[in-house]
Amino acid sequence: MSSIIDVARRAAVSTATVSRVLSKPALVKAATRDRVLKVIEELKYEPNRAARTLRTSRASKILVTVPDISNPFFANIIRGAEEAARHAGYSVILGDTRYDPELESQYALMLLRREVDGLVFLGHRVPDILSDMISEQGSNAAVVNGCEYSPGLPVSSVHIDNAGAAAEMIDYLASLGHSSIGIITGPLASPISSDRLKGVRSAAKRHGIQASLQIGKGDYSVGSGFTEAQKLIRNHAVTAIFCFSDEMAIGASEAVAAAGLSCPQDISVAGFDDIRFARFLRPSLTTIAQPTVEIGLQAVHLLLEIMNDGQESLRNITLPHDLIVRKSTAARKA
Amino acid sequence: MSSIIDVARRAAVSTATVSRVLSKPALVKAATRDRVLKVIEELKYEPNRAARTLRTSRASKILVTVPDISNPFFANIIRGAEEAARHAGYSVILGDTRYDPELESQYALMLLRREVDGLVFLGHRVPDILSDMISEQGSNAAVVNGCEYSPGLPVSSVHIDNAGAAAEMIDYLASLGHSSIGIITGPLASPISSDRLKGVRSAAKRHGIQASLQIGKGDYSVGSGFTEAQKLIRNHAVTAIFCFSDEMAIGASEAVAAAGLSCPQDISVAGFDDIRFARFLRPSLTTIAQPTVEIGLQAVHLLLEIMNDGQESLRNITLPHDLIVRKSTAARKA
DNA sequence: AGCGCATATGTAAAGCATTACATCATGCTT
DNA sequence: AAGCATGATGTAATGCTTTACATATGCGCT
Known part of the structure; x- marks a missing residue:
């Protein structure tokens, strides 16, 4: 590995000039610059990043x-x-x-x-x-x-806008006639999860269906979607499940099928994120796309x-x- | 940001000793070591990685x-x-x-x-x-x-063992009675893709079905799976399609559905890789799992x-x- | 007491690039 | 022709750590 000193020596200039050729070429006379560049080429010189980092922090x-x-x-x-x-x-x-x-x-x-x-x-x-x-x-x-x-x-x-997006989904589900909606959230500690929940609640209120809202607490994983959806299906007669991640929506769909029901005929399922595979699921998944x-x-x-x-x-x-x-x-x- | 010199000064030792405390503690007397460690703690000293990299390469x-x-x-x-x-x-x-x-x-x-x-x-x-x-x-x-x-x-x-894995898949498909099998490969330049094709060919030969093998050339993407599968379905009466990636298998499944056929009743589809979502597709995807x-x-x-x-x-x-x-x-x- | 060895610590060079400052040359101005 | 601005390049310090080598201290042994 050749260093800036090798280049300088071979091009008969100082290291400062070599450095300038690389960082501020305008300061160097064209002839000198070309000579230096040629040597750099010949020696396959690459500045040592650690030295540069050390110097410039x-x-x-x-x-x-x-x-x-x-x-x-x-x-x-x-x-x-x-x-x-x-x-x-x-x-x-x-x-x-x-x-x-x-x-x-x-x-x-x-x-x-x-x-x-x-x-x-x-x-x-x-x-x-x-x-x-x-x-x-x-x-x-x-x-x-x-x-x-x-x-x-x-x-x-x-x-x-997580609250806004979640509210939109509730608007959409309400427009389909759903009033008994199950929600599967992410971890409570996550601000965006609680924002989404706020959005859900205010939209539900607007549609007068907040009383029949059922909340399950998930962790964004497929498994938690499955478990929480099972509870929602068994204990509450929800007709739609809105999950705060597509992964949980996958789990929820499995739970719907496992309960002998079908999606979307018996229960609608929606997700959040629009992951790459959302469109390839059967049925393809309604969801909120994030950029x-x-x-x-x-x-x-x-x-x-x-x-x-x-x-x-x-x-x-x-x-x-x-x-x-x-x-x-x-x-x-x- | 404090440097090793600050630590050395404050602990009244040389920088060498500080360095040793961190890299070869056994060489330093316990009392000195503790004193140095305490200063390191106080100053929240973290060795500068660039300097270390420069020195040790x-x-x-x-x-x-x-x-x-x-x-x-x-x-x-x-x-x-x-x-x-x-x-x-x-x-x-x-x-x-x-x-x-x-x-x-x-x-x-x-x-x-x-x-x-x-x-x-x-x-x-x-x-x-x-x-x-x-x-x-x-x-x-x-x-x-x-x-x-x-x-x-x-x-x-x-x-x-790509050839072996591909051969296994052909064995399996042959065991299901398929003799007219379509293959969608990856790029030819990829050695593993050509290995898989070799495996496919030798297995097909073993089963005496090599003549009816149809090869389409994909690039591992969903889109190429769709396009190539369409050709295989239209132009050749394949009853099974083996894709060299799960992504292409997703495309192939879409093509089967788009042709008004159903999978697996009319056409079997298999993939390669066992990506995370292979099990969540409907029908869930038969594939080769790679670790x-x-x-x-x-x-x-x-x-x-x-x-x-x-x-x-x-x-x-x-x-x-x-x-x-x-x-x-x-x-x-x- | 003197020697040697082990242990503990210090000294200083090296690793490589960047850059403030110094120096030198050139050409222009008056 | 002297003076000066401008442009081109060099000098050398700096950033921080690691480590070979040097030094110092203490102990045991004869």
Whole structure:
């Protein structure tokens, strides 16, 4: 591996000139520049990133932590984040935290260690380890919350209007004649889950069906969707089930089938997220589409802004969602 | 941010001692060690990784490139890779290459720049940019091919017995009475795709049905599965379609339905990979399960071995696969 | 007492790129 | 022709850690 010194020697210039050729070519005379570039080519010189990072204290890396990479919803956000990062000359370090606070903190340490320049974290729960940093730096801390948000903390975020989206779904189900609706939420600790619930409640109230609303508490997983749906079907005569994730909607559909009923004839099922496979389920799933790739893109853009500006810039970006009506929902049986 | 010098000063020792407390505690007297540790605690000292990397030329990072992170098949491999890397004290840089050779090379550069210590790449196609490195270093190059392999190049790899798995699927379909079988392959350039085709052919020959084999050429995507299946259904009276990816099997199922036929009554459909959603399709998909997480784990283990041993160690690890029979395949109509 | 060895710690170089500041040359102005 | 602005390049410090080598201390042994 050749270093900048080798290049300088061979091109008969100082290391400063070599460095300038690479970073500020306009400052170097054309003839010199060409000579240096030729040597760089010959020696296949690549600047040592560690040395550059050490000198400039910029790692050109951002950390993206995700609770479950195998969930295509998160995978798409990562896709957007990777793209935005790459275009800005950053690379992405991936942290799969498996919903484990321990791992979340372990990864967040990389930010304190300045091993990365910024952090996009998906999911609720700001790692404790960052609380000092955030209270010191406020919204200048290079941290962005993707798809969730953290009420009370000065952390910028990118998400959809969860309450509005959930309300829309209730409007839609009510318009199909459903009045006995089961809801399967995400974890209560998740602000977006409680936002969705608020949206559900206010819409239900508007339609005068809040009394017959049945709430089951899930955790976004297929299994919890199945279990909670079974309870809703057995104990309450719901005619529609609205799950706060597509995964749970898959579980709920299985529960409908397991109960000897069919979807959507007997029970309508709706999800949230519009994951890649929602359209391939049978019946295809009615759901709320989130602009996942865009969430990832914007989260990184926001992060870069914070990192570069250095000025106070707490922002919560709301992106548009979309109610996607497919075949898993239908008018209530007469 | 405090540096090792701050710690040394405050603990009244040299920086060497501080460094030793962290890396070789046994060399330091207990009293001194405790004193230093206490200061480290107080100052929240974290060693600067860039400086360490510069000094030791170890980045403690590995690069994992993947053609499409939103495909759950790859996402699971990444999961395994991340886990193995984390346990070994490495972090994972994620490269989503979108099947683009340009991007593959761009990411591979990180290895030449020693920005990462090793590379696990998923998909066929070793980046050109690495060919010099590989021909120089042979199998000592810190490169491992996950789930594919590169015949002719000294690159270690981890994959299943693709020919054997494909043959098993043909055996199974033949046992159901199918003799007119359509195949939808992946790209021809992919060695595993051609291995699967070899397996298909030899099994078909064994069953005496090779003459009625119909081959369509896909690219692993849902869309290509749909298009190729349509051709197979229209132009040839196939009674079973075996796709070399679950995604294509989803497309093929759509094509069966679009032709007014039903699966599996009229046409059986089988896939490959056993992605997370294969079981949730209706009918649930018969497929070959690959141990995805394990592939990721082993790929990283192999990489670490190569990086640490430094000795000649070209290996191709074959992991077990599994034929998963679900509801998308059935006996041929009488 | 003197020697040697083990243990504990310090000194300082090295790893490589960036960049503020210094120097030098050139050409223009008056 | 002297003076100066401008442009081009060099000098050297800096960032922080690791580690080979040097030094110092203490102990046991003869």
